[in-house]
Amino acid sequence: MIPSAFDPECTPSPGEREVFQRLRDDPGTEGWVVLHSLGIAKHPRQIQGEADFVIVVPGKGILVLEVKAHHQVRRLPSGEWRLGGHPPTLRSPFQQADEAMHAVKEKLTGHGGGLGGVPMTSAVLFTHSRFAVSGPMEWHSWQAIDTVALHSRPISALVAGVLDAHRAHLASTPTAGWFNPASAAPDADQTDRILEALRPSFEFAEPPKLRRQRMERETQTFTKQQYEVLDMIAANRRCLVRGAAGTGKTFVAVEAARRFAGSGLRVLLCCFNRQLGRWLKEETAGVEGITAAHLHSYMAGLVPAARPAASGDDGFFTEELPDLALEALLERDGPPFDVLVIDEAQDLMRESYLNVLDSSLRGGLSSGQWLAFGDFTRQALYDSGGEGMEALHGRTAGEPAVFILRHNCRSVPDITFYVEATSDLDPGYAGTLRPSNDRTAEHLWWTDSEEQQRLLADRLTRLTRDGFLPEDIVVLSPLRNDQSAAGSCQDPRWRNRLVPFGSPRPGAVRYGTVHAFKGLDSPAVVLTDIASFGSAREQTLFYVGASRARDELTVLMSQNARPGFRKQVFKEKAA
Known part of the structure; x- marks a missing residue:
């Protein structure tokens, strides 16, 4: 029939x-x-x-x-x-x-x-x-x-x-x-x-070029709705902007930095993540008055001769380099910046980092002009010494003005709802600003590494057939590159077309850790190596990885993680 x-x-x-x-x-x-x-x-x-x-x-x-x-x-x-x-x-x-x-x-x-x-x-x-x-x-x-x-x-x-x-x-x-x-x-x-x-069967899709143009147009149009927050920021010298992944925090941060610079102020726009810092620098290139960087490259620029004593010396980056950068700042005639804009602020809440930021800002964190953006409930992937946002509040004279971004303007509705269903967001999204693209987040279950690599290769092939450029796809993992499905992929279709974030190449799909891609997004995301789903950290990594997707999300999850995943999802539905 x-x-x-x-x-x-x-x-x-x-x-x-x-x-x-x-x-x-x-x-x-x-x-x-x-x-x-x-x-x-x-x-x-x-x-x-x-x-x-x-x-x-x-x-x-x-x-x-x-x-x-x-x-x-x-x-x-x-x-x-x-x-x-x-x-x-x-x-x-x-x-x-x-x-x-x-x-x-x-x-x-x-x-x-x-x-x-x-x-x-x-x-x-x-x-x-x-x-x-x-x-x-x-x-x-x-x-x-x-x-x-x-x-x-x-x-x-x-x-x-x-x-x-x-x-x-x-x-x-x-x-x-x-x-x-x-x-x-x-x-x-x-x-x-x-x-x-x-009565022939058929399936037609939107041409890839037109789809990419539409997606970019949607993103630019909907993030303009965040301008009302910019107007409120202009009336307050110290502001804290909260919002879950995809609510447009980074967009507002960049636009605020441009506005500050346009009024003749010297602006430091910084973050913790290297990839995000690179993107911020590219996004503000040519804007006079803005210095954009991830914090460690900013500190390294203050003391270019500083080097860790040995590879893997984490103490160098968390204590020694900040101390050296602080000394270099104190030797100057005065702080180099009039305004401080911090993106993903929850990852910078360490006293040694805040010392550097305090001395970089005219008036300091107490009375200077600063603007901090963050997701303070679910995205603190990096160890901040247990200090949290209280470390910033303790340096501030009076409470900062707090604004909350509630609408997801990054992801299509299905991905937005999926992120909410799998995460403890407080508060959650008030809605999504992009229209549906009739595609749903998809789970692929694996039992061993060989099956996961095959599923990954099959999925990348399908995405490219559906019109996504390889450059539009990222593969994210909670594991290090050499341990991840993408880093060890031997499938002949994609073995030579998967490249780490630091080595982008035309016609290749980028891969890396969830940590490294934090604060960024991509039209299509494949989240791999989800071997378990129980601890708070595992759920946080999952949330950060899944929320990077704008138009297409695929999750490769172990059968062993199914019970914990179902428990989380059904708990959220019951709530």
Whole structure:
């Protein structure tokens, strides 16, 4: 049955509903193909016509069946037909069926491949009335099926009887020399081609170039709604802007920095993450008055000769380098910046870092002008020494003005809802500003590393076939690159087309850790190596990784993580 379900709103006829159900449920129709409500664009009489049912019976032929559910059928002395309470018409139900049949036959003949030679006829089924005309001139008696026949015999037998009678008629007609009574048409191949000609399956997608342009346009348009926060920021010297992933914090941070610089102020725009720092620098390149960098590169610039004593010396970056940078700042005539803008501030809440920022800002953190953005409930991936935002509050004279961004302007609705369902967001999103793209976040479950690598390669291939450029895709993992699915991928399709974040290449997909991509986003994200889903840190990593996706999200998760994942999701739904 094509369509497979009856839609009463589109076709309210009770007769068609009954015929549909009988054809669907009759065991004798096994192997048949039935097209219901087949539109006919090129109709011999009407601008647009329709065939109630086109029934393809292997080995017998094609029947175009017109269904009439009227309780009374009359032909008046004037020659007009009156069906139920409808106005009289000269056009008989048999003419309707015959016209639809010829339109279908013309379509199949034009399709080629000998389909025009498949036996085809029409019939009318009166589902609610008696219809018995003796020796009709204008139609064959076997082309009429009435309510008595419908309720006394299986519908498969009635349809087969019509086609058998038609074949017998063709065999006895001298002008039908083309017909071979021994023919078993349509066979399986012809049935497939009939279906392809009459109601083909198809799938069209938005051209990739236009889709990319639309996505960029959507993002730019919706983030403009964050300008109202910028107006409030301008009226307060010390501001804290909170918001979950995707609410436009980084956009507002960059725009605020531009506005400050435009008024002649010297601005330090900084963050913790190296990749985000690089992006901030590129985004503000050429804007006079803005110094954009991740904090460690800023500190290294203050003391270019400083080097860690040994590789892996974490203390150098958390204590020694900040101390050296602080000394260099104190030797200056004064702080180098008038305004401080911090993105992903929750990752910089360490006293040694705040000392550097305090000495970099005219008036310091206590009375200077600063603006901090952060997701203070779910995105603190880096160890800040346990001090949290209290470390910043303790340096501030009076409470900063607090603003909250609640609408997700990064991700399409399905990804936004998915992030909410899998995370403890407080507060959560007030809504999403982008329209749906009819794609859902997808889970792929793996049992071992080989299966995960195969699933990853299959998914990357599918994404590129769907129109995503390799440069539009990132693969994120909670593991180090050399331990991740992307870093160890041996699939020949993608082995040489996966590159780390630090080595981008045209035509290649970038991969790296969730940590390294924090604060950034991408049209398509594949989150891999989710081996368990229980601890708060695992859930935080998952939240940060999943929320990077703008238009497409795929999660590769171990079967072992399924119980913990389900517990989290259903807990959220229950709440």
